[in-house]
Amino acid sequence: MELLCAERVSPSSAAPAPALASVARAAAPDPVLLRRRVLDNLLRTEERYAVTVNYFGAVQTEVTPHMRRLVAEWMLEVCEDQGCQEEVFPLAVSYLDRFLSTCPVGKSQVQLLGTACLLLASKLREPGSRCLPADLLVFYTANSITLSDLCSWELLVLSKLKWDVAGVTAHDFLPLLLSRLPLRGLVNTDMVHRHAQTFIALAARDYEFTLYSASTLASCSIAAALRGLSLDGHLPRLQELTGIDLDCLQTCLEQIEEMVQNMIEDRAVSAPNGQTREAAGWTPPPSQDKAHSNAATPTDVRDVHF
Incomplete structure (x- = not known):
């Protein structure tokens, strides 16, 4: 069997433009991944990666x-x-x-x-x-x-972790849940998606949110984002989609709103008159030039007596 390839590629097509060579291309959104069976598979799989005990x-x-x-x-x-x-x-x-x-x-x-x-x-x-x-x-x-x-x-x-690292997170549920809510013409779903992502990231810092499933955290982050945009009443629909107890969703939603409110109040107290975190003693992350940057470990982490 002959494996020699005689194809000739012109220099113009072989060499990518410098501006595009360093850009990492991500896959385009696939509508097939928004089907109901994908949501059902995630709901079944998330239990494998859940932390169910207080360690x-x-x-x-x-x-x-x-x-x-x-x-x-x-x-x-x-x-x-x-x-x-x-x-x-x-x-x-x-x-x-x-x-x-x-x-x-x-x-x-x-x-x-x-x-x-x-x-x-x-x-x-x-x-x-x-x-x-x-x-x-x-x-x-x-x-x-x-x-x-x-x-x-x-x-x-x-x-x-037994090499099982393809875990299910709350982010995986966001597009699947948002595409099934009656939001067309009412709000910018991209904005809701971004707000929900922010709530998920903030919640990941607190251990109390670890005991909630990924689907619960995603549902409540979406509900909190919609409430912030004056669109309430979607929690029952999210409960239908995920099968999670409505009281559990309500409790998680209240905790997310309380977390956001506490963070707003803490920032108002710790940074009066527009002071930045650097004024409070926080060491900023380094720039790409390592030789001329400070270390990026936050001061309070270094102060923990390891």
């Missing part, structure tokens, strides 16, 4: 919810600074919780674990070759870990 005290004897929140906020800062896909941070936090629910870690290993989870999530959810570089993640920790440590913990996390 503080039962599994973790040194790590506290406060430490988890600090590391989760740092992970969110890294994702925002690097312009990661919205799905990366919730998936990384899902890895973090699944690992902590099965394997005890020490105080000094929490940020290393979060860094490994970020590396894995970016490899899975970032298009093309845009995943977070390992050496950049080490730099974001103010070089408190080594590249060898990160690679070793990446394999450790994979082994503890």
Whole structure:
């Protein structure tokens, strides 16, 4: 059998334009993925990746919810600074919780674990070759870990998760649920989608939201986004789509609204007269030029006595 290819490609078509060569192309939206069977499959599969027990005290004897929140906020800062896909941070936090629910870690290993989870999530959810570089993640920790440590913990996390890293997150439910709500002509669904993504990211920082299923968090984030746009009354329809108890949805929705309200009040108290976070002692993330940037570990994370 002859495998020689005699095709000739002109230089103009072989070399991509410099402006387009560095752009990572993501797949276009596929309407087939919005079918009801996809939603049903996600609802069945999400239980496999759910954390159903309070691992503080039962599994973790040194790590506290406060430490988890600090590391989760740092992970969110890294994702925002690097312009990661919205799905990366919730998936990384899902890895973090699944690992902590099965394997005890020490105080000094929490940020290393979060860094490994970020590396894995970016490899899975970032298009093309845009995943977070390992050496950049080490730099974001103010070089408190080594590249060898990160690679070793990446394999450790994979082994503890049994290499099952294609987890279901609340982001996966957003397009499926939004496409089934009667919103046409009433509101910009893209805006609702963005607001719901923000609520999901904020909720991922707090451990209390970990015990909710991904579909519950997605439904309540959509409901909260619609309420913020003066469109209420869609919670019963979301309950029909997901089969979740209406009281559970109502409780989660109230917690999301309380979380947002508390965050607004905290920002008003901690940053009066338009002061920025830098004035409060927060160290900003580094720019791409590592040689002239400060370390990106938030001050309050470093102040935890590991």
